[in-house]
C-alpha cells in the first residue's frame with residue numbers, strides 16, 4: 001500500500017503537459033462521475049502523501065466510528081471500496097481515492113478518526129495535510145447523530161476554525177455532516193438535531209450547517225446532497 005503512495009509521487013514528474021495546462025474553465029465544466037473510482041495511495045507519514053496532479057481534494061474527519069469511510073462508499077455508490085468496520089479505529093492512514101476516469105476529476109481523502117481511539121501521529125498527519133495541501137477544497141467534519149458533541153469534537157471544531165482563519169490564505173471551507181440519523185428515535189429528532197446544530201455553530205461559526213445523512217436507510221438519506229456538495233465545491237457538475 002505504501003509503495004503505491006510513492007508511485008503517486010512519481011506520477012507528478014510524468015505529468016502530461018495538457019493536464020498541467022487545464023484551464024479553470026475546462027475543469028469547471030467537467031462532470032463528477034462517481035461510477036469510476038479507485039484507490040490510489042495510502043499515506044502513514046507526510047512524505048508518503050501523493051502529489052496527484054493538483055486535482056481538487058476533499059477530506060473527512062470525525063470521531064472514530066462516526067461513519068466517515070461508509071459515507072464516501074455511499075457517495076461513490078459502492079459497498080466496500082473503502083474499508084469499514086463496526087470496531088472504531090479501522091482507518092489508520094490517509095487514503096486517497098481518485099474519482100472519474102484517469103487522471104480523475106476529484107480525489108476523496110479518507111482519514112483516521114480522532115478521540116479515544118485516535119492516535120497522536122494520525123492527528124499530526126492530518127494537520128500537516130490540511131495546512132499544506134493547496135488543492136484541498138473542503139473538510140467534512142462528521143458527527144454521529146446518536147450522540148451530542150463531546151469535548152474532543154468541540155476542540156476539533158475550534159482547532160479547524162482557527163486553522164481556517166489563521167492567515168486568510170486557506171483554500172478550503174469546513175462543512176459539517178450528521179451521520180446515522182436512522183439511530184435517533186423519531187420522537188427525539190426535533191430536539192437532537194437542533195442541539196447538535198447549536199453546538200457546531202457555537203464552536204465554529206464559519207462551519208457550514210450540517211447535511212443530515214443515513215447510509216443505513218433505504219433509500220439512503222442525504223447522500224445525494226453530499227455528492228452535490230462535493231461537486232459544487234470542486235467546480236464540477238453532476239451528470240444527468
Ligand SMILES: Nc1nc2c(ncn2[C@@H]2O[C@H](COP(=O)(O)OP(=O)(O)OP(=O)(O)O)[C@@H](O)[C@H]2O)c(=O)[nH]1
Nearest residue numbers: 064065066067068069070084085089090091113215
Ligand atoms: N446505522 C448506521 N450505521 C452506520 C451509518 N454509517 C456508518 N455506519 C456503521 O458505523 C460503523 C463505522 O463505520 P465506518 O465507516 O467504518 O466509520 P469510520 O468513521 O470510518 O471509522 P474509523 O475508520 O474507525 O474512524 C460501521 O459498522 C458502519 O456500518 C449510518 O448512517 N447508520
Ligand SMILES: [Mg+2]
Nearest residue numbers: 068069090091
Ligand atoms: Mg474509516
